[in-house]
Amino acid sequence: MKIVIVDDDCLVTEALKTILQINGDVEVAATGIDGEDACRLYRQYCPDVLLMDIRMKGMNGLEASEHILQEYPEAKILLLTTFLDDEYIVKALRLGAKGYLLKQDYASILPALQAVNLGQTVFGKEIVSKIPDLIRKEEKFDYSSYGINEREQEIIRLIADGYSNREIAAELFLSEGTIRNYLSAILDKLQLRDRTQVAVFYYQHR
Structure with missing residues (x-):
């Protein structure tokens, strides 16, 4: 499985790269620091999965996801964040991202990547618990x-x-x-x- 990692925290990027490449099934083809890097690297490497932070300087992860999915509708994007934010979850769902996880849950990242690569949609347990409330909020406002x-x-x-x-x-x-x-x-x-x-x-x- 070929992936690209994009995060503006170089320490996080290197930690993720090290953790994931211990597993022989994962190849980290490239890393980037912002949404513009994500768009460029996706075009260059066409990874099986793009693993990307949401909050980044300049173009953020949601904006990059939108650009990439417009150009590559079949792109598989797994979003990471340290913030359990309803607005981010709603936007990720609407954009068509294949997953949304909290960075702190390192143990879930590899299984999530594998699931997304197989075509599944993955959300962390903290996020899944919020989805019913978010759906109820979808009732049309007058x-x-x-x-x-x-x-x-x-x-x-x-x-x-x-x-x-x-x-x-x-x-x-x-x-x-x-x-x-x-x-x-x-x-x-x-x-x-x-x-x-x-x-x-x-x-x-x-």
Whole structure:
């Protein structure tokens, strides 16, 4: 099994590389330190599994996963984090990542890699216990009670996904000025200060 490891903590990367290569079935083809490395190394090595941290400087693991899965829909990505964060779990599920584990659970990483390589989806036990609550939160929130129309809902979702005004404009075939007007209206209706609060509001009401 050929893997690529991407983590901005070099000590973690080396520890993972050492632990995993003790098993003769694992070849660590390359390592990287950020999401841009992940995209580049995936294209270069086409690993069986990409093992990647979520929180990294610059392009993070979720952003890199999105780019890679758009280009390689069959990519197998196993995400690692030290944070048991609902927002990360939801995004990982939506993006199509094949696994989400806590870094602290070193003993589970090799079995998880093997399972993902076989096409399974793997989540750590701490994460599995949260999934039912996350599913219940998926009940549709009534934005109409705030006077938010369908177009504004779409823009809220894209903001929560990390899109800039320019990217939203390109996605919806609108001008940046129009998107700024929509954003001003959204902030006013929801009584929020900025786009970060819009993203937080979105995930709190999913």
